[in-house]
Amino acid sequence: MSAAPGATSARFETITAVLIAVTAVLGAVAAWRAADSAASAGNASIAGLAATLTLEEVRALANAEHYQSFQAYTTYRRHRALANAVDRDLSRAPTQRTAAMQIQERQRDEERAMAEVARAFFDVRFLSPDDEYDKERDLGATMAETGRDKQLNSVEKIGESERFRSKVQAFVGALVVLSVSGLLYTVAQGLTQGFRFVLVLLATLFLLGGTGFLAVTEWLA
Amino acid sequence: MSVAAESQTSAPSSEDRFNRLVAILTMSVAVLVAVVAYLQTDAAIRSDRYSSEALQFAMQASGARAVGATKLGYGFYTSQVQDELSKLAISAEASGDADAARRYYTVQSDLARLSPLLSTYQGDEARYESDLYVVESTASSERFAEALRGNDDWEEKSRAHFLHLALLAVALVLFGLSSTISGAARRVFLVTGCTIAGVTLVSAVMTAVRPITRLPDAAIDAYATGVGLAHQSKTREAVAAFTQALSLAPEYSNARYERANALLDSRDYSAAAADYERLRASGRDDANVASQLGWAYYLLGRFDEAIQVDHRVLELNPDPPTRVGARFNLALAELAAGQIDQAKLDYSQTMTLATQAVAQGEAARDLPYSFWEYLDASASDLDNLLDRLAGKSADWIEAPPRAAIANPTQVRSVATDLVFELKSLYFTLERTGQPPRGRVAAKIAPIQFASDEGDDEDDWEILEVFPSDTTSVVMLFTYEALQPSQSVMYRIYRDGQEDTSLRRPITGLGTRGEAEVTIPLVFDQPGEYMVEVYVEYQLVQRGRFTVEDD
Numbered sequence: 025m026s027a028a029p030g031a032t033s034a035r036f037e038t039i040t041a042v043l044i045a046v047t048a049v050l051g052a053v054a055a056w057r058a059a060d061s062a063a064s065a066g067n068a069s070i071a072g073l074a075a076t077l078t079l080e081e082v083r084a085l086a087n088a089e090h091y092q093s094f095q096a097y098t099t100y101r102r103h104r105a106l107a108n109a110v111d112r113d114l115s116r117a118p119t120q121r122t123a124a125m126q127i128q129e130r131q132r133d134e135e136r137a138m139a140e141v142a143r144a145f146f147d148v149r150f151l152s153p154d155d156e157y158d159k160e161r162d163l164g165a166t167m168a169e170t171g172r173d174k175q176l177n178s179v180e181k182i183g184e185s186e187r188f189r190s191k192v193q194a195f196v197g198a199l200v201v202l203s204v205s206g207l208l209y210t211v212a213q214g215l216t217q218g219f220r221f222v223l224v225l226l227a228t229l230f231l232l233g234g235t236g237f238l239a240v241t242e243w244l245a
Numbered sequence: 246m247s248v249a250a251e252s253q254t255s256a257p258s259s260e261d262r263f264n265r266l267v268a269i270l271t272m273s274v275a276v277l278v279a280v281v282a283y284l285q286t287d288a289a290i291r292s293d294r295y296s297s298e299a300l301q302f303a304m305q306a307s308g309a310r311a312v313g314a315t316k317l318g319y320g321f322y323t324s325q326v327q328d329e330l331s332k333l334a335i336s337a338e339a340s341g342d343a344d345a346a347r348r349y350y351t352v353q354s355d356l357a358r359l360s361p362l363l364s365t366y367q368g369d370e371a372r373y374e375s376d377l378y379v380v381e382s383t384a385s386s387e388r389f390a391e392a393l394r395g396n397d398d399w400e401e402k403s404r405a406h407f408l409h410l411a412l413l414a415v416a417l418v419l420f421g422l423s424s425t426i427s428g429a430a431r432r433v434f435l436v437t438g439c440t441i442a443g444v445t446l447v448s449a450v451m452t453a454v455r456p457i458t459r460l461p462d463a464a465i466d467a468y469a470t471g472v473g474l475a476h477q478s479k480t481r482e483a484v485a486a487f488t489q490a491l492s493l494a495p496e497y498s499n500a501r502y503e504r505a506n507a508l509l510d511s512r513d514y515s516a517a518a519a520d521y522e523r524l525r526a527s528g529r530d531d532a533n534v535a536s537q538l539g540w541a542y543y544l545l546g547r548f549d550e551a552i553q554v555d556h557r558v559l560e561l562n563p564d565p566p567t568r569v570g571a572r573f574n575l576a577l578a579e580l581a582a583g584q585i586d587q588a589k590l591d592y593s594q595t596m597t598l599a600t601q602a603v604a605q606g607e608a609a610r611d612l613p614y615s616f617w618e619y620l621d622a623s624a625s626d627l628d629n630l631l632d633r634l635a636g637k638s639a640d641w642i643e644a645p646p647r648a649a650i651a652n653p654t655q656v657r658s659v660a661t662d663l664v665f666e667l668k669s670l671y672f673t674l675e676r677t678g679q680p681p682r683g684r685v686a687a688k689i690a691p692i693q694f695a696s697d698e699g700d701d702e703d704d705w706e707i708l709e710v711f712p713s714d715t716t717s718v719v720m721l722f723t724y725e726a727l728q729p730s731q732s733v734m735y736r737i738y739r740d741g742q743e744d745t746s747l748r749r750p751i752t753g754l755g756t757r758g759e760a761e762v763t764i765p766l767v768f769d770q771p772g773e774y775m776v777e778v779y780v781e782y783q784l785v786q787r788g789r790f791t792v793e794d795d
Binding site for chain 2: 062072094182192196
């Protein structure tokens with residue numbers, strides 16, 4: 025003997041009610057995960073902006089320091105070049121020391137002294153044997169030193185923030201899918217004909233889809 | 246029929262049907278809530294993204310400016326070094342020490358290689374600056390402003406959707422209440438809930454589909470390029486760049502404003518005025534736009550319109566330098582329009598205002614540099630008006646058409662007096678922080694200029710035009726009623742612009758006599774020169790000479 029139609033209907037309503045409750049719980053989970061991801065996105069965004077600010081500060085300070093050194097090098101080079109030029113002319117002059125030559129010798133010595141003064145104001149490690157200054161090395165080393173132990177990689181943090189933002193959107197999307205499932209279960213509860221089973225099936229597909237989307241977003245995204 | 250069969254086949258009661266309807270409506274609104282929540286989240290995320298972008302661009306803009314300024318500072322330093330070596334070489338040559346001169350020139354060439362400003366840019370500071378940071382920081386600043394607008398627009402959407410969520414929550418509450426009470430009231434709750442949900446749905450859809458436009462990146466790049474070109478005074482190319490930006494984004498008001506400024510600089514006053522008018526019509530009614538439009542009208546000879554717009558500038562309550570500049574522009578337009586008495590009154594009141602601004606600004610150490618530019622420009626504008634009345638047409642003269650100036654004879658007389666008064670005020674305020682105390686009694690006869698070929702006055706060759714290789718001229722004048730304690734200085738203008746590095750005191754004068762003052766000039770700078778002589782910082786006399794072009 026088959027079950028009474030009344031009992032079947034009551035069992036159907038009970039099952040759909042349980043499924044609606046499951047949908048509601050999963051919806052709450054999606055909302056919680058969305059809020060959590062939003063907070064993480066905010067934190068990563070702040071970290072990214074802080075890194076950008078730090079990077080710009082490092083660039084400005086490093087360039088200021090570098091050009092301070094390079095200016096001192098320019099002064100050194102000017103005096104040294106003049107001293108060498110005078111020295112070359114003196115070496116080509118006749119052996120007898122004239123008053124003019126004495127003045128030039130003094131000028132040469134003064135220029136050498138000024139060059140030595142200027143030399144104290146930049147890092148001679150970047151000076152080549154032929155007195156050329158390696159600007160790129162100096163600037164690179166200054167940037168590296170100024171940026172030591174600082175978070176400069178804003179791209180990574182901003183990318184992280186974008187990933188969390190995408191997660192938020194995905195979780196809320198899952199919430200929309202689950203709510204459609206809940207609606208279909210509710211509508212099915214209100215029907216008495218066989219069409220309600222179609223609605224339940226559809227609702228279950230939405231439920232599974234929403235759950236799957238939720239799981240994929242949580243663990244794989 | 247059995248009871249079981251009877252109960253199985255009986256239709257649901259109206260109560261059941263109502264409750265099921267409420268359940269369906271509740272779930273429908275729940276779906277709507279989820280969808281609106283998604284839209285709100287999406288809008289909030291976009292707003293947050295734009296906010297983050299805005300901050301990044303702001304930091305990049307200031308970083309680019311800081312680094313660029315540092316590099317430019319080095320460029321200025323090398324320029325100074327080059328000038329020093331040039332002077333030393335010239336001095337050596339003059340002393341007959343060719344070897345020393347050669348050494349200085351050799352070192353000069355060697356050091357020039359270290360400086361991109363001198364080597365790559367051939368000393369073109371404006372182009373160097375433009376390439377260093379002006380274009381980049383301008384683009385970043387525009388992107389910052391655009392991102393800020395995007396943040397505001399999306400935040401507005403997000404807030405609207407929050408309101409929608411709140412209204413839908415109210416609908417849900419009404420649905421819930423309708424299922425707990427009986428009678429006609431529950432229908433009222435249901436209908437009210439449905440109405441709220443329906444209206445909210447429509448509003449949510451309208452909010453979601455409302456377009457948010459952004460400036461195309463290409464338009465911003467074209468604008469930044471235009472700003473860089475304008476910085477180099479390449480006004481025609483700048484106008485073309487701004488026009489390209491406007492073709493990509495016709496409502497790009499910054500591009501239109503800068504194009505108008507570039508058109509004004511390139512003397513296309515009508516086109517500039519048209520752009521400024523369009524900006525005001527589109528809602529950008531700020532002091533800068535109005536001030537520029539007033540100036541364009543003045544240069545076009547449309548004095549009544551200039552006066553009207555200058556009044557508008559003052560209504561907008563701009564900062565002190567702009568206020569002083571606008572008042573002087575107003576007085577100038579009134580003068581050119583033949584409203585002599587009103588012009589004199591406005592000039593007098595503005596000079597008093599300027600004096601007060603200096604006293605306050607210097608005390609607080611917050612007087613901007615542009616204040617002095619506006620004050621000095623007020624006198625230069627009168628000089629230009631006088632030049633126009635005299636029929637001059639040099640490139641650097643900015644003045645309305647001669648035919649538009651009302652009552653030229655009276656305007657000329659008043660303008661001449663005002664020029665002396667304004668320049669005296671400017672210089673006295675600049676040097677002492679106080680206005681002039683009465684008129685000085687010292688008199689100086691018209692100035693003559695001579696070539697200093699010899700050592701005494703018998704060798705003076707009085708000239709009005711000097712050859713292109715002139716490095717100094719001798720200024721000759723007679724004077725009387727000069728007090729020994731009074732300071733005497735001269736200022737030099739070339740083509741309407743003062744070269745402040747050439748300001749010098751004149752010493753060794755008695756109470757009366759004849760003065761011979763050697764004025765050094767910057768080599769290879771042709772043009773029309775004006776020398777102004779000040780006693781106790783008050784303008785007493787001035788004269789002109791020309792250095793020919795090569």
